Amino acid sequence: MLFLNDPINFISGWLRGLLTGWGLPGGLMTVIIYFIGITVLIVFAMTLDILLVWVERKVVARFQDRLGPNRIGPFGLIQPFADIIKLIIKEDITPAGADKLLYNMGPVLAIASVIVLWAILPLSAKIFGVDLNVAVLYLVAAGALGTLSIIVGGWASNNKYALLGAFRMVANMISYEIPMVVALLIPTILANTMSVQGITQAQSGMWFAILSPLALIIFLISAIAELGRSPFDLNEAESEIVAGFHIEYTGMKFGLFYAGELLHAFTFGGFIAVLFFGGYGGFFGLEKIGFFSWLNNPFVQAVVFLAKAMFGYWVIMWIKYSMPRIRIDHMLGFNWKFLTPLALVVLVNTAILSKVLVGLPNWGYVLGMLFSNIVIGFITVEILRAYGRKQRKAEAKPAPQSAHNQEQAA
Amino acid sequence: MQNEWLYIGIFLVIGIIVPIVPLVFSRLVAPRKPNPIKQSTYECGIETVGDSWVQFKAQYYIFALVFLVFDVETVFLFPWALSLKQLPLFVVMEGVLFIAILVTGLVYAWRKGMLEWA
Numbered sequence: 001m002l003f004l005n006d007p008i009n010f011i012s013g014w015l016r017g018l019l020t021g022w023g024l025p026g027g028l029m030t031v032i033i034y035f036i037g038i039t040v041l042i043v044f045a046m047t048l049d050i051l052l053v054w055v056e057r058k059v060v061a062r063f064q065d066r067l068g069p070n071r072i073g074p075f076g077l078i079q080p081f082a083d084i085i086k087l088i089i090k091e092d093i094t095p096a097g098a099d100k101l102l103y104n105m106g107p108v109l110a111i112a113s114v115i116v117l118w119a120i121l122p123l124s125a126k127i128f129g130v131d132l133n134v135a136v137l138y139l140v141a142a143g144a145l146g147t148l149s150i151i152v153g154g155w156a157s158n159n160k161y162a163l164l165g166a167f168r169m170v171a172n173m174i175s176y177e178i179p180m181v182v183a184l185l186i187p188t189i190l191a192n193t194m195s196v197q198g199i200t201q202a203q204s205g206m207w208f209a210i211l212s213p214l215a216l217i218i219f220l221i222s223a224i225a226e227l228g229r230s231p232f233d234l235n236e237a238e239s240e241i242v243a244g245f246h247i248e249y250t251g252m253k254f255g256l257f258y259a260g261e262l263l264h265a266f267t268f269g270g271f272i273a274v275l276f277f278g279g280y281g282g283f284f285g286l287e288k289i290g291f292f293s294w295l296n297n298p299f300v301q302a303v304v305f306l307a308k309a310m311f312g313y314w315v316i317m318w319i320k321y322s323m324p325r326i327r328i329d330h331m332l333g334f335n336w337k338f339l340t341p342l343a344l345v346v347l348v349n350t351a352i353l354s355k356v357l358v359g360l361p362n363w364g365y366v367l368g369m370l371f372s373n374i375v376i377g378f379i380t381v382e383i384l385r386a387y388g389r390k391q392r393k394a395e396a397k398p399a400p401q402s403a404h405n406q407e408q409a410a
Numbered sequence: 411m412q413n414e415w416l417y418i419g420i421f422l423v424i425g426i427i428v429p430i431v432p433l434v435f436s437r438l439v440a441p442r443k444p445n446p447i448k449q450s451t452y453e454c455g456i457e458t459v460g461d462s463w464v465q466f467k468a469q470y471y472i473f474a475l476v477f478l479v480f481d482v483e484t485v486f487l488f489p490w491a492l493s494l495k496q497l498p499l500f501v502v503m504e505g506v507l508f509i510a511i512l513v514t515g516l517v518y519a520w521r522k523g524m525l526e527w528a
Contacts (some may be wrong), residue, residue, distance in 0.1 A: 003459045034420050042428055096449040111429035119421040130417045158462045159451050171470045172475040181484045189491045247452060256429050329527030331452040332473055334526050343514055348506050355499050
């Protein structure tokens with residue numbers, strides 16, 4: 001019963017007792033217990049990653065009206081394992097003139113940058129790596145590490161396409177880091193803490209997705225851009241630069257980039273769940289009623305969290321397979337002229353309203369926040385529509401004239 | 411507090427070891443028969459001309475400069491956001507003023523035509 005209520009403390013307490021019996025000093029014991037716990041967590045993440053390959057291939061197949069993998073095992077579930085075997089026994093070709101150290105570092109960093117994010121991912125109130133009090137900043141820092149892996153890999157390949165891919169990734173990063181950080185400030189303000197556990201618990205009554213839907217949208221867009229997924233997959237645009245940064249990678253090194261991208265997308269789905277959808281909790285107070293007290297069980301919470309993360313991952317996939325790639329200058333313009341000002345407006349709005357509405361009862365606070373977000377969203381859409389109308393008018397006017405000129409010239 | 415960062419440190423070390431394992435395994439199992447044609451740089455079948463590490467024109471370098479300014483200044487917003495609940499409205503408005511100065515910088519760069527693809 002104790003194991004079901006608090007598995008981590010149960011096992012670590014048991015291990016501590018065992019190791020004390022062996023006469024190990026306390027410091028070493030802590031390191032060993034951390035080591036075992038981290039290994040279990042990472043093995044879980046990597047197993048999930050293998051399953052994600054299957055999920056991704058199956059879902060994209062359905063989007064494109066195909067069947068997807070269905071030959072090996074039930075529903076093709078064994079397919080990713082067959083893929084891994086194939087990737088491992090493929091020859092690993094290092095291009096001539098590549099910077100060997102950095103070339104090998106790229107794929108390793110791609111996986112490592114995602115795995116370190118799992119250290120702060122709260123699977124449930126009792127099952128989590130560590131509850132940092134600067135978790136939000138840690139998320140931004142580890143995300144930048146993933147970008148670094150792409151830049152390093154692209155630069156070290158000694159290939160012009162790969163270098164172009166790396167260059168575009170830099171453009172991607174300088175576009176989307178600012179809206180992402182500003183969007184992260186909003187859960188911080190609403191929860192009054194940067195720790196992921198604190199943010200989760202602050203949402204037990206009301207999701208931040210309802211308090212500030214605009215922040216959710218901004219964070220989702222910038223997360224997709226940070227992942228380098230379509231519509232922001234400029235760094236590997238197949239029709240322009242073949243495969244971008246991983247053009248020279250073969251065998252398992254390519255596999256690591258691919259696996260890293262999928263796990264990164266899932267992890268960001270998890271962070272969207274934590275920051276905006278209440279993470280493992282967020283049942284609107286349902287778990288306080290005696291009948292639903294089983295919702296507080298750590299394993300149930302972990303299942304709820306993984307389901308929410310999978311939903312976020314699915315939305316990211318949905319966007320990836322429905323949107324065409326956007327041009328690089330449009331991407332920079334979209335960020336600097338639209339997303340950044342909007343993010344700053346939402347931030348100011350949240351800061352002032354959380355101060356002004358503090359005296360109101362809970363429903364007034366929620367309605368005020370939601371209503372202000374809807375008003376800002378409406379004004380934004382109206383400004384965009386007016387701009388679009390102006391653009392179309394400007395395009396429509398000179399067009400017949402120039403056609404006339406050409407006729408005369410002919 | 412120290413234990414937390416010890417945990418992160420161990421996590422980082424194992425996180426780097428985990429992706430190295432399949433690479434080492436692949437090294438042991440996979441065939442290795444390098445030859446100059448196989449190792450040549452891929453450029454859609456055309457032979458490579460010149461070095462790859464040439465100077466590209468990064469057309470977005472002005473964006474990068476604006477980005478640097480913003481990136482540093484958003485860090486200052488985190489302490490303000492964290493202590494928002496305790497602060498009086500007047501101090502909150504000072505933070506808003508800080509953001510307004512940021513926006514003024516953005517508007518200036520925009521009006522100067524720096525946010526155009528050069």
